[in-house]
Amino acid sequence: MTVPDYQSLMAPVLRKLDDGHEHPVKELTTEIAADLGLTDDELTVVLPSGRMTVWRSRVHWATQYLYQAGAIARSKRGVFTITERGRSLLREHPERVGNEQLEQFEEYRDFKSRSRQPSGSAASDAGQGLTPDAFEGTPYDRIAVAAAEANSAVAAELLARINTQPPEFLEKIVLELLVAMGYAGALGAAEHLGRSGDEGVDGVIRQDALGLDQIFVQAKRYASGRTVGRPEIQEFVGALHGAQATRGVFITTSRFSREAVDFADRVQQRIVLIDGHELTRLMVDHGVGTQAEQTIVLKRVDEDFFE
Numbered sequence: 507m508t509v510p511d512y513q514s515l516m517a518p519v520l521r522k523l524d525d526g527h528e529h530p531v532k533e534l535t536t537e538i539a540a541d542l543g544l545t546d547d548e549l550t551v552v553l554p555s556g557r558m559t560v561w562r563s564r565v566h567w568a569t570q571y572l573y574q575a576g577a578i579a580r581s582k583r584g585v586f587t588i589t590e591r592g593r594s595l596l597r598e599h600p601e602r603v604g605n606e607q608l609e610q611f612e613e614y615r616d617f618k619s620r621s622r623q624p625s626g627s628a629a630s631d632a633g634q635g636l637t638p639d640a641f642e643g644t645p646y647d648r649i650a651v652a653a654a655e656a657n658s659a660v661a662a663e664l665l666a667r668i669n670t671q672p673p674e675f676l677e678k679i680v681l682e683l684l685v686a687m688g689y690a691g692a693l694g695a696a697e698h699l700g701r702s703g704d705e706g707v708d709g710v711i712r713q714d715a716l717g718l719d720q721i722f723v724q725a726k727r728y729a730s731g732r733t734v735g736r737p738e739i740q741e742f743v744g745a746l747h748g749a750q751a752t753r754g755v756f757i758t759t760s761r762f763s764r765e766a767v768d769f770a771d772r773v774q775q776r777i778v779l780i781d782g783h784e785l786t787r788l789m790v791d792h793g794v795g796t797q798a799e800q801t802i803v804l805k806r807v808d809e810d811f812f813e
Contacts (some may be wrong), residue, residue, distance in 0.1 A: 508548065509544065509548050509549075509551065509560050509561050509564060510542065510562065510564070511566075512564040512567040512568045512571070513568070513571075513602075513603075513605060513616060514602065514604075515538065515564055515565055515568035515604040516568050516571065516572055516577075516602075516604060517596065517599065517600070517601065517602050517603045518538045518541065518542070519534060519538065519565070519569055519572060519586075520572070520577065520578070520588060520593075520596045520603060520772075521582055521596065522534055522537060522538060523578060523586060523587060523588035523592065524588055524592075524593065526587070526588070527587070528581050528582075528585050528586070528587050529585065529586055530584050530585050530586075531565065531566070531569055531584050531585070531586065532584070534565060534569070534586070535561070535562055535565045538801065539561060541572035544561065547615060548561065548812045549561050549772050552567050552653050552766070556645050557799075557800055559706050562722070564608060568721075569586060570659050571605070571608060571614070572603075573586070573663075574608075574610075574614050574617040574659065574662055575591070575608040575611045575613060575614035575617075576589060576611055576613050576614075577589060577591050577595055577603075577608070577611075578592050581802070582763065585747055588725035591611070595607060601604075610701065610703050615663070616783075617658060617659070617662050620661065620662070620783060620787075620809075626657055642696055643653075648750075649802060649804070651678050657790045659788075660790055660796060661783070661786035661787050661789070661790050664786040664789055664790070664796070665730075665759060665783070665785070665786045667795075668727065668759055668786075669727060669729070669759055671725075671727075671728075673727045674698075675727075676725045676726075676727045676757075676759065677698060677708040677723075677725045678698055678709075678710060679725075679789075679794065679795065680708075680709070680723055680725045680755070680757045680785070681696040681697075681698055681709045681711070681723060682696070682794055683785075683788055683789055683792060683794045684696065684711050684723065684755070685711070685720070686792040686793065686794050687788070687792055689711050689713065689721060690711055690713060691713045691714060692725060693714060693715040694711065694712045694713040694714055694715070694719075695711075695712050696711050696712075697709060697710050697712070704723060706741050706742055706744065706745030707722045707723070707724060707742075707749065708723055708724050708725045709722075709723040709725070710722050710723065711723065713808060718803065720747055720751060720753070721751075721753045721755060722745070722749060722751045722753070722754045722755075723754070723755050723756075723757070724742045724745070724754065724755070724756045724757070725757045725758070726738070726756075726757070726758045726759070727758075727759050728758055728760040729760065730759070730760055730761075730782070731760070733760060733762065733763045734756075734758045734760060734761065734762045734763065735762075735763045735765060735766050736763065736765040736766045736769045738756075738766065739756060739762075739766045739769050739777070739779075740769065742754060742756050742777070743773050743775060743777070746775050746777075747775075751775065752774075752775050752776060753775065753776045753777075753779065754775060754776070754777050754778070755777070755778045756778070756779050757768070757779075757780045757785055758779070758780075758781060758782060758785075759782040759785065760770050760781065760782055761781045761782065762779050766779070775778070
């Protein structure tokens, strides 16, 4: 048989995890391959990058999609357990679980919308060793779509990891991110202020050596279901006023209410609001908490060579 696509592996993953125990992804990869009767030749086919086999890549994406849908949970690095949602999925669809079944969950739809890919599964297939003409678009388009899909998954995982850390961890991350984005300038600096009595300000970016140009930062680690409302922004504005500051960045791992956004737009100070999705997207874009896994070089004909 040929190596199944990642959607065909979702139900086998759930069946393995349905015993209620923790299972490392390496164990899942080995045991599911044995259950499916895959040959050594099939298991050793590598992606064009040469860094990962097609089989491992597809198991990885099956677990990633189930994780984004809340069907499985990560108990620790590389180790998964099934959730009640996953058990329900398996009972309702014992033979096959795919993207169509995951679409019913808001978390999964949110994840897919952030990846900004065309509808259907073919876009992600382009990054998993399937036939390159699996969906419409140039090779450049397909690579861009696959990269967006992968980066969206990384961003979602970053958010989950941040929410397991102490609040001070987020406060330091956002300062590191703003520095990586260039807001400290060549001679500026970032200072973490988050502590008891910080008066509503967790950090400050000094954009010049004398600290004449400053950006004050507030970071709030909230659960995904909690919305940051107008009162929190008002408190931050008050802190800026007390510090005689004109610019501030309010970052949260959750979301802002419409009232909070409208209020921030109307105040005299320049305030930028960054929610959890935008935070982790920026972290991916600027290499904070992430590292490059592989680099793909696209070639074109050198027209000058033939003149």
